Structures are given as structure tokens and as C-alpha cells.
Amino acid sequence: MTAVEPRRGGLTPLLVPxxxxxxxxxxxxxxxxxxxPTGFAVGPAGFSGALAMKSWLTTGAFVLAFVQVISALSMWGKIKxxxxxxVHRWSGRLAFVLTIPVAFHCLYALGLQYDVPRVMIHSLLGCFFYGVLTAKLLALPKRGLPGWTLPVLGGLxxxxxxxxxxxxxFWFFTTIGVKV
Incomplete structure (x- = not known):
């Protein structure tokens, strides 16, 4: 297996993503x-409640994000x-799938909130996550992008x-406790 060749080029192909x-x-x-917001918990099957479901699914995506980083570094020849x-493709797909019920519940049941600083930051990060993920996925097949494009978007x-x-x-596990 060889390292992925970095792409060279201008920013124009990056505008649409x-x-x-x-x-x-x-x-x-x-x-x-x-x-x-409905306040209604969506799909906590197998979990004690919606917060536990969201916490564990997000933790799964969080762990897979580290697999993404390590596998990307391997593909780009940055680690031996x-x-x-x-592994990179499937860990990313699985991480994305794990976030879908979480995002759906957050938007449907809770909406974007800004009354509590932690919740406001969380709400804004959720919107940013899906926006930058969209840009990264749309940039993947593009040719002529600068070599830094995918590492920067992936890092974001x-x-x-x-x-x-x-x-x-982390907030749930340290405040409410570790529950399934």
C-alpha cells in the first residue's frame, strides 16, 4: 500500500462543497x-432513556473518530x-450512522437551544459538524484541490x-452517571 498522493490546485473546486x-x-x-421542540424522546430502544442512547451512540462515533484519524494518517503515509x-471508509460510515438518531432526536425533540452555555455550544457544534462533514464528503471526489483540503476538513x-x-x-457520564 502506498501513501495517498496529495492533490494540488486552486480553491475554485472547493467553492461548491x-x-x-x-x-x-x-x-x-x-x-x-x-x-x-416536541420534548418527545425518539427511539431509545434498548437504552434507559434518550440521554443514555444519545450518550452511548455519540461515544461510539467518538471512538470511531479516532479510528478515522489513525487510518487517515496511515493512508497519507504520516505513520508507519x-x-x-x-477501515477508514467503513469507520467513517459507521460513525456517521451512529450520529443520525442522535441528531434527529436533538433537532426534533429539543431544537437549537441557547439558554445554557454548554447546550448552546453543543447545538452550534452539531450544526457545524454536519456542515463541515457535508463539505468534506463533497470534496472527496473533486480533483485539483489543494493538498491540505481533506486533512483540514477531516480535522474540523x-x-x-x-x-x-x-x-x-462526557457531561452525561460525569453528571448523571454511566447508565445504559
Whole structure:
């Protein structure tokens, strides 16, 4: 397996992914504020409640985010561990799938909130996460992008997910306790 060759080029091919990612971010924020939260827990099957479900699914995505970083570093030849690129693709897909019920519950049941600083930061990070993830996924097939594009977008996705975990799961486990 060889290292992935960095792409070289201008910023023009990056405009559409960034624009669409920004639109996703804003659309989620607007929906989160405009939608009247139901307060109804969506799909906590197998868990003691919605907060436990969200905390554990986010923790799963959080762990897979580290797999993403290690496998990306391997693919780009930055570390000497040989990891098949499929590990990167599938850990990313699984992490994304784990976030869907969490995001759906947050938007549908709770909406975008800004009364409590932790919750406001969490709400904004959620919108940012899906916006930058959209931009990264749309940039993947593009040719002619600068070599820093995917590492920066991937790093932003990782950073947003770590922030989401800290403002939700970590808070839940340290405040409410470790519950299934």
C-alpha cells in the first residue's frame, strides 16, 4: 500500500462543497430554532432513556473518530502503521450512522437551544459538524484541490465531534452517571 498522493490546485473546486456545507449548517440551525421542540424522546430502544442512547451512540462515533484519524494518517503515509483504506471508509460510515438518531432526536425533540452555555455550544457544534462533514464528503471526489483540503476538513469534522462528545456524553457520564 502506498501513501495517498496529495492533490494540488486552486480553491475554485472547493467553492461548491464549502457553499453546500455552509447551507447545511445554516439550514440545521434555522430548523432547530424555528421548529417547536416536541420534548418527545425518539427511539431509545434498548437504552434507559434518550440521554443514555444519545450518550452511548455519540461515544461510539467518538471512538470511531479516532479510528478515522489513525487510518487517515496511515493512508497519507504520516505513520508507519499499515491500515487498509477500507477501515477508514467503513469507520467513517459507521460513525456517521451512529450520529443520525442522535441528531434527529436533538433537532426534533429539543431544537437549537441557547439558554445554557454548554447546550448552546453543543447545538452550534452539531450544526457545524454536519456542515463541515457535508463539505468534506463533497470534496472527496473533486480533483485539483489543494493538498491540505481533506486533512483540514477531516480535522474540523474530528474537532467538532470531540466537542460534541465533551458537551454531551462526557457531561452525561460525569453528571448523571454511566447508565445504559
Amino acid at each position: 464549502l457553499l453546500l456545507g455552509g447551507l447545511v449548517m445554516v439550514a440545521l440551525g434555522v430548523y432547530g430554532r424555528a421548529h417547536t 502503521i499499515r491500515i487498509h483504506p477500507a 469534522v474530528f474537532t467538532a465531534l470531540v466537542g460534541l462528545w465533551l458537551t454531551s456524553s
